[in-house]
Amino acid sequence: MNGQNPVFIPGPTNIPDRLRLAMAAQTWDHRAPDFVDVFHPILEDAKQVFGTTKGKVITFPASGTGGWEAAVTNCLNPGDTVLISRYGMFSHKWILLCQDHGLNVEIIEAEWGEGAQADRFEAALTADKSHRIKAVLATHNETATGVRSDIGAIRAAIDASDHPAMLFVDGVSSIGSMPFEMDAWGVDVAVAGSQKGFMLPTGMAICGVSEKALAACDAAACTRSFFDFKQMAAANAGGGYPYTPPVNLLLGLRESLDMLTAEGLDNVYARHARLAEGVRRAVSAWGMSLVAKRPELYSETVSAIYVPEGFDSDALTNHAYDTYGVSFGVGLGEMAGKAFRIGHLGSLTPTMALSGLATIEMCMADLNYPIELGAGVAAAQEYYRTGAPLAMAAE
Numbered sequence: 001m002n003g004q005n006p007v008f009i010p011g012p013t014n015i016p017d018r019l020r021l022a023m024a025a026q027t028w029d030h031r032a033p034d035f036v037d038v039f040h041p042i043l044e045d046a047k048q049v050f051g052t053t054k055g056k057v058i059t060f061p062a063s064g065t066g067g068w069e070a071a072v073t074n075c076l077n078p079g080d081t082v083l084i085s086r087y088g089m090f091s092h093k094w095i096l097l098c099q100d101h102g103l104n105v106e107i108i109e110a111e112w113g114e115g116a117q118a119d120r121f122e123a124a125l126t127a128d129k130s131h132r133i134k135a136v137l138a139t140h141n142e143t144a145t146g147v148r149s150d151i152g153a154i155r156a157a158i159d160a161s162d163h164p165a166m167l168f169v170d171g172v173s174s175i176g177s178m179p180f181e182m183d184a185w186g187v188d189v190a191v192a193g194s195q196k197g198f199m200l201p202t203g204m205a206i207c208g209v210s211e212k213a214l215a216a217c218d219a220a221a222c223t224r225s226f227f228d229f230k231q232m233a234a235a236n237a238g239g240g241y242p243y244t245p246p247v248n249l250l251l252g253l254r255e256s257l258d259m260l261t262a263e264g265l266d267n268v269y270a271r272h273a274r275l276a277e278g279v280r281r282a283v284s285a286w287g288m289s290l291v292a293k294r295p296e297l298y299s300e301t302v303s304a305i306y307v308p309e310g311f312d313s314d315a316l317t318n319h320a321y322d323t324y325g326v327s328f329g330v331g332l333g334e335m336a337g338k339a340f341r342i343g344h345l346g347s348l349t350p351t352m353a354l355s356g357l358a359t360i361e362m363c364m365a366d367l368n369y370p371i372e373l374g375a376g377v378a379a380a381q382e383y384y385r386t387g388a389p390l391a392m393a394a395e
């Protein structure tokens with residue numbers, strides 16, 4: 001690998017030079033008096049990306065999975081019932097984690113390519129007269145299938161059934177790249193990770209936590225220690241961590257928040273929407289289809305694309321890596337061999353996206369796919385030529 005090619009996996013994402021430089025720092029004593037001055041504003045400023053003014057942002061040295069664990073262990077008791085829909089690898093793995101913690105998981109099964117169907121949540125919550133269900137869990141952006149779910153509609157379903165359940169949302173592959181409205185959607189715990197929209201290396205779970213979720217911690221008896229919200233919040237209030245913080249990642253997060261703010265969050269979201277639509281135009285020019293079943297489910301951060309019958313998507317992604325030194329997302333779980341994924345999130349421009357489309361076209365041509373070189377690239381170019389200039393181009 002020459003290290004210059006972008007990755008087109010849906011996380012970890014490309015790390016801009018500006019963030020790499022910000023993290024290339026000598027050890028800084030996290031108990032030094034001036035660490036607080038840097039640390040505190042990071043947590044405050046991150047709230048904007050979650051769409052919260054009322055909640056807190058709590059970070060842990062972990063990957064996104066640690067954030068899942070924090071959400072359920074801080075707010076629930078063993079044996080509590082949670083309601084979740086399974087429609088891809090990430091919702092599936094969150095279910096397994098809940099089961100590992102002794103929760104009773106009520107699962108709404110949906111076909112991969114579907115999202116969280118609000119009407120089915122509403123029916124399940126309305127039927128739960130005794131309020132056994134303590135939390136509703138939803139994967140905002142199912143990274144395995146490139147499906148975005150409508151979290152506002154899930155909130156409306158909870159409200160329509162007049163149910164007191166908390167709402168936990170996995171926003172690992174959406175927060176920082178797609179609009180996320182923690183307060184407006186009444187989300188109690190929102191989970192993000194450093195390595196996707198924040199454009200940093202893996203190593204931090206970043207959680208938005210509501211007042212209601214923090215209040216639930218006192219009565220929640222699931223086993224937890226490292227991921228304890230209240231201990232972390234108390235230490236944060238004093239300017240530190242209950243243990244050693246990942247200082248260099250926090251310095252990276254400082255810079256990442258500055259980059260997102262300088263571009264403007266709305267512009268960041270518009271850029272992702274633009275990138276995604278260009279990729280979808282290419283897919284359609286190739287005569288292929290997305291795993292996501294309908295336009296309202298299309299993700300702005302990742303597209304999962306079925307390869308034609310008789311072709312193996314793993315051979316395609318392996319070929320891209322071996323021959324051109326470029327990583328694309330493999331098909332996960334049910335999609336193994338059947339679909340590959342193009343991650344289009346984080347530090348990415350249309351110019352970079354075009355290089356990915358051109359590369360995967362070469363791979364398809366090498367492997368005798370029924371496509372014409374340049375067809376998808378041209379469709380994306382035509383689209384990227386239109387519209388207002390992107391804010392990022394001005395930087």
Ligand SMILES: *Cc1c(COP(=O)(O)O)cnc(C)c1O
Nearest residue numbers: 063064065090141143172173193
């Ligand atoms: C990446 C991702 C995660 C977290 O995975 P980790 O490997 O633990 O960081 C969780 N959910 C979704 C939707 C993801 O895309």
